Amino acid sequence: MSKSQDKSRTKQPETRRFSRRTILVIGVVIVVCIAVIGGVVLLKEGPVGQPLPTVNQTGSATDAFNTASALYSQSVDLANAGNYKTALDDADKALAQNVSSLTPLIQANRAGILVAMGQYVDAITAADAAIGVEGNLTTTHAIAWYNKANALAALGRTAEANAAYSNASALDPTLKHP
16 A cells, blocks of 8 residues: 555544534524624614704703603513504604604514504505615614515515515525515
8 A cells, every 4th residue: 555545544634514503593693693782782873874863842862862762662562562552652752753863663663563453554654664764774674674574465465575575584584484
C-alpha cells in the first residue's frame, strides 16, 4: 500500500451537523429576539427616518408618545382578553395622539381587532394604512398583511387573501396560511 492510499484511508475528523429542525428553532428564536428588540426601540425611539411625534393639544411630543404607547399597549391587552370594542376604542384614542412613528403599529393592531369584530372592510383599510408606511417595519408590515389576509378570506376574496398571506409569510415565516 502506498503512502497516498494510506493517507486517503485515514479517518477524517467528523464534522458536526445540525438537523433542519434545530436550525429552524434557532432561526425562530433569533427572529423573535430581533422583533422584541425592534419593538422596544420603536416604542422608545420611533423608526429611523420617521418624523418625530407631533405635539398633541395638551402637552409635549413626549406626552403624546407616552399616552399613545400606553393606549396601544392597553388595546393589545384588551384584544388578547377578547374585549374587542374597548380595545378598538383605545386604539382609536392612541391614533388620535397623532404620533406618526406609532401609527403603523396601531393600525396593524386595529386591523386584527376589526377582523375579530367582523368589520372586514374597515380591517382592510387599517391594514393598508400600516402597510403603506415606508421604513424598516418588517414585523409591523407582516402582521398587517396577515390581518388583511384574514379579512379578505372572510369576505371570500380567496385569491387576494392567498397573496396577502404570501406577503405576510415572506416577511415573517412564522405567519403561515391557516
